[in-house]
Amino acid sequence: xxxxxxxxxxxxxxxxxxxxxxxxxxxxxxxxxxxxxxxxxxxxxxxxxxxxxxxxxxxxxxxxxxxxxxxxxxxxxxxxxxxxxxxxxxxxxxxxxxxxxxxxxxxxxxxxxxxxxxxxxxxxxxxxxxxxxxxxxxxxxxxxxxxxxxxxxxxxxxxxxxxxxxxxxxxxxxxxxxxxxxxxxxxxxxxxxxxxxxxxxxxxxxxxxxxxxxxxxxxxxxxxxxxxxxxxxxxxxxxxxxxxxxxxxxxxxxxxxxxxxxxxxxxxxxxxxxxxxxxxxxxxxxxxxxxxxxxxxxxxxxxxxxxxxxxxxxxxxxxxxxxxxxxxxxxxxxxxxxxxxxxxxxxxxxxxxxxxxxxxxxxxxxxxxxxxxxxxxxxxxxxxxxxxxxxxxxxxxxxxxxxxxxxxxxxxxxxxxxxxxxxxxxxxxxxxxxxxxxxxxxxxxxxxxxxxxxxxxxxxxxxxxxxxxxxxxxxxxxx
Ligand code: HEM
Numbered sequence: 001x002x003x004x005x006x007x008x009x010x011x012x013x014x015x016x017x018x019x020x021x022x023x024x025x026x027x028x029x030x031x032x033x034x035x036x037x038x039x040x041x042x043x044x045x046x047x048x049x050x051x052x053x054x055x056x057x058x059x060x061x062x063x064x065x066x067x068x069x070x071x072x073x074x075x076x077x078x079x080x081x082x083x084x085x086x087x088x089x090x091x092x093x094x095x096x097x098x099x100x101x102x103x104x105x106x107x108x109x110x111x112x113x114x115x116x117x118x119x120x121x122x123x124x125x126x127x128x129x130x131x132x133x134x135x136x137x138x139x140x141x142x143x144x145x146x147x148x149x150x151x152x153x154x155x156x157x158x159x160x161x162x163x164x165x166x167x168x169x170x171x172x173x174x175x176x177x178x179x180x181x182x183x184x185x186x187x188x189x190x191x192x193x194x195x196x197x198x199x200x201x202x203x204x205x206x207x208x209x210x211x212x213x214x215x216x217x218x219x220x221x222x223x224x225x226x227x228x229x230x231x232x233x234x235x236x237x238x239x240x241x242x243x244x245x246x247x248x249x250x251x252x253x254x255x256x257x258x259x260x261x262x263x264x265x266x267x268x269x270x271x272x273x274x275x276x277x278x279x280x281x282x283x284x285x286x287x288x289x290x291x292x293x294x295x296x297x298x299x300x301x302x303x304x305x306x307x308x309x310x311x312x313x314x315x316x317x318x319x320x321x322x323x324x325x326x327x328x329x330x331x332x333x334x335x336x337x338x339x340x341x342x343x344x345x346x347x348x349x350x351x352x353x354x355x356x357x358x359x360x361x362x363x364x365x366x367x368x369x370x371x372x373x374x375x376x377x378x379x380x381x382x383x384x385x386x387x388x389x390x391x392x393x394x395x396x397x398x399x400x401x402x403x404x405x406x407x408x409x410x411x412x413x414x415x416x417x418x419x420x421x422x423x424x425x426x427x428x429x430x431x432x433x434x435x436x437x438x439x440x441x442x443x444x445x446x447x448x449x450x451x452x453x454x455x456x457x458x459x460x461x462x463x464x465x466x467x468x469x470x471x472x473x474x475x476x477x478x479x
Contacts, residue, residue, distance in 0.1 A: 008061040009054025014368065015046050016054035022206060024056030030205075030462040036351055036381050039064065043382035051363050052370075055377060058209030062375040068389075070363065071378055071412040074355055075420035083108065083422065086356035086375055088215050094224035095273035096231045099281035100425065104356075108422075114270070115278060115425060118258045124428050125327045126253040131170055131433060132325050135440045138166045142445060146476050156450040158471040159298050163291040163437065164191065170433055171286035175255045175279050177241050190237075193230045197284060202227050234283070238276040255282050285426050289349050290433045292467045296347040297339055297438060299457055300396045302447040302474045307398060311336050312442040312479070319443065330435050336442075338398035340434050344416030346396060349466050351381040353418055380415045381466075389413050443479070450475035 002021055009016035020027045025042070029035050042064055046053040051067040065071050074082045084104040089097040100111050117123075142162060149155035168191045172178050178190070202225055203211065211218045211225075224231075241256060251257060259275045270278075301308040314335045322329035354375060361370040370376065385393040389409065390400060399405065406414070417424035424430065441447075449455065450473055458469035 002059075005059055005061075006056065009056075012054070012368075014052070014054040014063075015050050016056075017042065019056040022058065024058045024060070026057065034459045034461050034466075036459065036466075039352055039377070039379040040382045040385060043379050043386070047386070051366060051368065052376075057212075057375065058206065059213055060209070060375060062377050063370055064377045064379055066379075068383070068410045068412050071383070071415075072410065072419075073364070074376055075353075075378065075412060075418070075422070078361070079420050079422070081358050081361055082355040082376060084356040084358060085354050085422070086212070087354075088211050088218060088225060090219050090222070090224055091273075092219070093222045094226055094231065096234060096277050096280050097225045098274070099277040101281050101285065110268075111274075111278070112421070112425065114262055114265075118255060119425055119428055121327075121428065123253075123258070124432055127174055127429070128325075128327055128330070128432065128436075130173055130254070131436050134166065134169045134173065135325075135436045137169070138162070138437070139440050139444050141165075142441070142476065143478070146445070146478060154450050154475050155477060156452055156473050157476040158473050159447075159476070160291070160295045160468060160472040163294045163298075164287065166437060167287040167291040167294075167433060171283050173254065174429075175282040175286065176237055177245070177250075177252055177254050177256045178237065189233060191287075193233050196227065197230055234280045235276050238279050239272070242272070242275070255279065282426065285424070286429065286433070288465055288467070290430050290437075292347070292349055292465065293340060293343055293430075293434050294437045294441075295468065295472045296457070297343040297434070298441070298447050298474060299453075299468075299472050300343060300346065301339070301442075302449050302453065303455065304396055305448065307339065307396065308442065308447065311339055311438070315439045315443050318439075325436055325439060330432065330439075333435050333439060335398065336435055336438050337431070338401040339438065340431065341401040341414065341416060342396060342398040345384045345390065345400070345414060346394075347466055348381040348384050348416065350418070351379075351466050353378040353380055353415065355422075378415065383413065383415065446477045446479055448475045448477075 006019050006021070017025055019025050025038060026035070028038065042053060042055065043066060047066045049066075051070045052063045052065050055062045055064045065074065085102070086104065087102040089099075089102040091098040100108065100115060103111055142157065145157045145162070146155050172190055201208065211223055238256075242260065244250065245256075245260065256279060259270065259278055262270045263272075263275060301311065314333060318329050318332045319325070321332070354377060357370045357372055357374045357376060359372050362368075363370065383389065387393050412419055417427040417430070452473040453475075454468075454470065454473075457472065460467045460469045
């Protein structure tokens with residue numbers, strides 16, 4: 001039977017590498033490599049020879065796209081046939097797992113339609129003051145760290161942890177309506193349990209592959225994905241906050257308020273479990289992604305003082321014009337935005353993206369067919385490092401993201417927030433957090449490599465989202 005499983009691509013005449021039994025083509029991941037290497041190698045080896053190549057995720061054949069036109073078909077033009085991600089969730093036994101990232105089909109479409117108005121520019125506008133207030137607290141905390149080293153030759157500060165505390169406080173406040181205060185108290189449960197979701201899995205790799213392969217059976221066996229303590233904690237927090245707000249008639253400009261409004265919609269409002277699951281995914285999607293982006297950006301800026309200075313000058317000029325970081329000021333931070341995009345190119349937080357074929361799909365101009373149910377991989381990190389798209393891909397150059405340069409490339413050449421109807425729903429909020437964070441940091445501090453700074457940064461081998469293996473230590477001085 002395994003013989004047959006692992007001959008799937010050979011029988012279809014699709015380019016592929018020999019799989020290892022039970023592991024497929026990902027044996028090295030987590031041991032000797034990160035998830036980046038196998039996909040970069042695969043893409044470099046086969047690009048130009050076929051529109052896609054055959055890959056094995058443990059026991060399942062998946063198609064890795066090798067052509068940007070095909071990427072566009074899958075993510076945008078023929079989206080209706082690739083609208084699924086194919087992640088396992090279990091609404092009955094593990095309600096917190098039934099969130100937007102995991103839902104598929106009609107349930108996903110309905111939830112996405114309901115949640116989209118939560119992320120309009122107007123809503124971001126209203127949440128900005130909270131983000132700026134927490135950013136000011138953040139500057140105080142970094143300042144205290146720097147002052148501890150006063151008089152010393154260097155003032156090394158571990159920025160990754162500080163940035164994570166910054167975004168936990170923001171998203172905790174905006175998604176759960178709580179003052180998490182992790183900036184002053186680094187060990188709060190909120191953050192510890194949030195991190196646990198990414199670094200500790202409930203199931204081993206093989207069990208995970210079996211669950212993904214047989215989701216109906218897994219549901220019948222009541223198999224959950226989210227750890228019990230994580231689920232119990234976030235369900236309780238949402239329950240208590242909702243009760244409190246309802247009892248006291250509290251209204252706030254935050255995600256939870258918007259979710260509560262959806263609860264009371266006349267034609268099919270959200271249930272409590274649905275609200276809790278969406279608040280949970282906003283938290284998961286919002287904290288680690290944004291803080292890692294800022295951490296990688298600071299590391300790159302420390303190694304490129306001229307880019308850093310250009311960014312600082314832009315912040316100073318914009319603040320001189322607007323007096324404060326309001327929404328209009330943020331829109332003028334164009335170079336900082338380019339820094340964020342180039343950082344997400346070099347360090348693609350989601351290094352691969354997934355879709356699943358709903359009906360058989362004939363690849364235009366070829367004889368190949370992607371069968372219904374085939375997982376489709378978009379190798380984001382490999383595309384972001386393709387020298388034909390980005391010459392000298394290892395070089396850090398935010399000018400690759402001027403509007404003209406972006407216009408000159410195919411729209412799917414940059415996928416930092418994904419693409420098409422299933423792209424990142426929180427991209428405006430993520431961008432806003434990162435813009436505010438980088439702006440206040442560059443305004444107040446200078447960053448340079450310290451003796452302890454890791455060059456190049458080691459990447460975490462098993463984390464779901466791309467992050468550094470250890471902390472990011474930089475020399476920080478007041479401007
Ligand atoms: C720098 C910050 C962020 C990055 C780099 C990022 C990246 C991504 C990526 C690459 C995807 C997959 C897109 C695709 O498959 O095409 C995604 C999906 C998603 N993100 Fe983000 N994200 C960020 C911030 C946020 C924030 C702040 C939130 C919520 C407040 C959020 C919530 C989500 C959700 C719910 C999805 C699933 C959307 C769906 O399936 O319909 N993300 N994100």
